Amino acid sequence: MQAIALTDQGQVRAYNEDSTTFLCNHLDEYLVIVADGMGGHQAGDVASALAVESLEISWKDEKACFRPGRAEAWLLHTIRKANETILAFSKEKPEYAGMGTTLVAAICTNEFITIGHVGDSRAYLFGDRVLNQKTSDHSLVNELVKSGQLSAEEAEDHPRKNVLLRALGTDDDVKVDVHTFEWDEHEAALFCSDGLTNKVSDNDLEKVMNSEGSLKEKATELIRLANEAGGEDNITVAIIENSSASGSETSC
Numbered sequence: 001m002q003a004i005a006l007t008d009q010g011q012v013r014a015y016n017e018d019s020t021t022f023l024c025n026h027l028d029e030y031l032v033i034v035a036d037g038m039g040g041h042q043a044g045d046v047a048s049a050l051a052v053e054s055l056e057i058s059w060k061d062e063k064a065c066f067r068p069g070r071a072e073a074w075l076l077h078t079i080r081k082a083n084e085t086i087l088a089f090s091k092e093k094p095e096y097a098g099m100g101t102t103l104v105a106a107i108c109t110n111e112f113i114t115i116g117h118v119g120d121s122r123a124y125l126f127g128d129r130v131l132n133q134k135t136s137d138h139s140l141v142n143e144l145v146k147s148g149q150l151s152a153e154e155a156e157d158h159p160r161k162n163v164l165l166r167a168l169g170t171d172d173d174v175k176v177d178v179h180t181f182e183w184d185e186h187e188a189a190l191f192c193s194d195g196l197t198n199k200v201s202d203n204d205l206e207k208v209m210n211s212e213g214s215l216k217e218k219a220t221e222l223i224r225l226a227n228e229a230g231g232e233d234n235i236t237v238a239i240i241e242n243s244s245a246s247g248s249e250t251s252c
Contacts, residue, residue, distance in 0.1 A: 001030060001108065004215040005238040008223045010195060011231030017044030018193050018236040019052040019101075023059050029066055030108040031059045032238050034121050036193040038167065039099030047086050047101040047169050054082035055105055068114060068180040071107040075116035079103060079168070079176050086169030100167035104135060104191050108240050113189055114180040118166050120194045121236075124205070127187035131206040134181065134189075138166035162194075188215075188241040192222075195233035199226040215239045 005020040017037035024030045035051045037044025058078040066074070082103070090096045102119025115123050120137040136142065140163040144150040168174060183189070190209065197205075200222060208221050219237040226235045 001028060001110070001240060002215055002243055003030060003032065003238070003240040004219050005032070005034075005236075006216070006219045006223060007234065007236040008227065008231075010234050011227055013232075013234055015045060016234045017048055018195065018234040019045070019048035020191075020236045020238050021052055021056065022238060022240065023056060025059075025062070027065055028110070030240055031055065031105065032108060032189070032191055032240055033103070033105045034191045034193055034236050034238055035101045035103045035168075036119065036121050036195070036234070036236065037099065037101040038164075039096065043090075043096045043099035044101065046089070046096055047099040050086050050089060051082045051101050051103050051168055054078065054085045066107055066109060066114075068112055071109075071112075071114035072116075072178045072180060075105060075107060075114060076176055076178050079105065079116045079118065080174060083168045083171075083174040087172065090169060098170075100164075100169035102164070102193070103168050106189065106191065106240075108189065108242075110185075110242060112180050112182050115178065117177045118168055118174060119164055122192055122194075122197055124190040124192075125181065125183060125187065126190060126206075126209045127184065129206075129210050131190070131202060131209055133202070134179075135177070137194075138177075139164055183242050185242050185244070188239055191238040191240075193234065193236040195231075195235035196222060196226050196237055198233065199229040199231070199235075209239075215241060 035048035037048035102121040104121040
């Protein structure tokens with residue numbers, strides 16, 4: 001497999017509250033993470049970094065080969081543990097009270113991907129030249145769309161578009177969406193924060209994923225498009241391809 005993870009401050013924000021990484025083990029299984037922090041001054045970057053660090057520590061301690069059921073249980077447990085870590089930190093340090101973060105994390109093997117998801121950072125599967133969204137945003141506007149109270153077009157410019165219904169670090173009992181799907185060789189998965197999807201349409205995401213070039217070139221182009229469209233938010237992109245090829249981007 002090949003993977004790349006890039007994050008960018010954008011054109012407006014004073015600092016980057018997003019965090020991302022990918023890790024692989026000796027079995028060529030990958031953990032990909034994108035977290036988009038929120039909160040007061042510099043609290044969001046602390047929350048997202050804590051979430052990523054918590055999962056990284058658990059991953060490095062994990063030696064077993066994953067199967068779908070085990071991957072789902074592992075993600076559910078480790079994401080809830082990350083939630084506890086963020087909550088405990090914010091209670092110890094009053095200046096970080098109220099901080100939180102979105103999270104999309106995936107265990108990727110050659111046979112399947114298992115996703116754990118909280119908030120409005122997204123996961124997509126790219127195969128047969130088509131991009132399909134695999135997560136559903138935990139946001140107020142998305143719930144209004146799902147219930148028929150808003151159209152997809154109205155949701156694009158809704159004033160409460162950024163209101164989240166779920167996030168890590170904001171509640172003792174966080175609800176995590178976890179699911180597994182199969183993927184084939186040469187298919188790819190895209191993970192991103194809303195700094196990308198609020199500025200770049202799914203059609204344009206699909207065009208870039210269909211373009212020639214390396215994963216790094218595609219991720220860089222997606223970030224460029226978001227910045228060109230205004231770049232009001234931090235932008236994070238992670239792409240992993242189910243391929244027998246490997247390179248410097250994927251060294252374990």
